[in-house]
Amino acid sequence: MYDKLKIIERAILLNPEHIKVFREKLKITQSKLAEESGVSQSHLSMLEKGKRDTGEAHAAAITLGMLKCSNAWDKEDPILYLLDVLSLTKLESAIVSFIRDLTTTNSILYRRFIEGHPVYIVDINQFSEEIKKRLKVMNIEEVSFFRGRMEIKGIHLDNKTVVISLDCSDIRRLEKKVSDVLSNNTIIQIFPKDEIPPIYSIKKECMIVHCW
Structure with missing residues (x-):
């Protein structure tokens, strides 16, 4: 303990x-x-x-x-429960850090313009690699994207398996955090491969970030 x-x-x-x-x-x-x-x-x-x-x-x-x-204390192991909360907190911070760097450096690798507005499109593999660089409390083994949400699986520093799910409310919280950091409005969309609108011209699961 x-x-x-x-x-x-x-x-x-x-x-x-x-x-x-x-x-x-x-x-x-x-x-x-x-x-x-x-x-x-x-x-x-x-x-x-x-x-x-x-x-x-x-x-x-x-x-x-x-x-x-x-x-x-209602949980089977209160300490591990706090560690899971810590993992989620760190994951959210890592995602905010990545989006901040993504948008403030205006990375040509990810940026496109749709009707004159910048849109940042990151496929699931690119997202996984970027978050692995920033997240130190767990080793990410798998990232899954679903409609409007994502799931991260990995091993915590104490060798415990961690599964972190970010649902729609978590994504909305991320949007607010990013908006506060960038001092603008931000929309984060998560798409599985089969539901990506054709306008984005990408064939992999992806995260799409709109900032204005």
């Missing part, structure tokens, strides 16, 4: 903004987490906004606080 908790603590230590994502996934209020962690709510708020660095003691206290007041 100790080593697995350290993975979570390390993630919070390196990026305190992950705390908010943990809270939302675990359905914990900020005030409740502050109470269970022994950290003031104002300090916790500053951490979540990235306005203050956290130390090892606070990272450990917040990790234990999440375990104490979340529904993780």
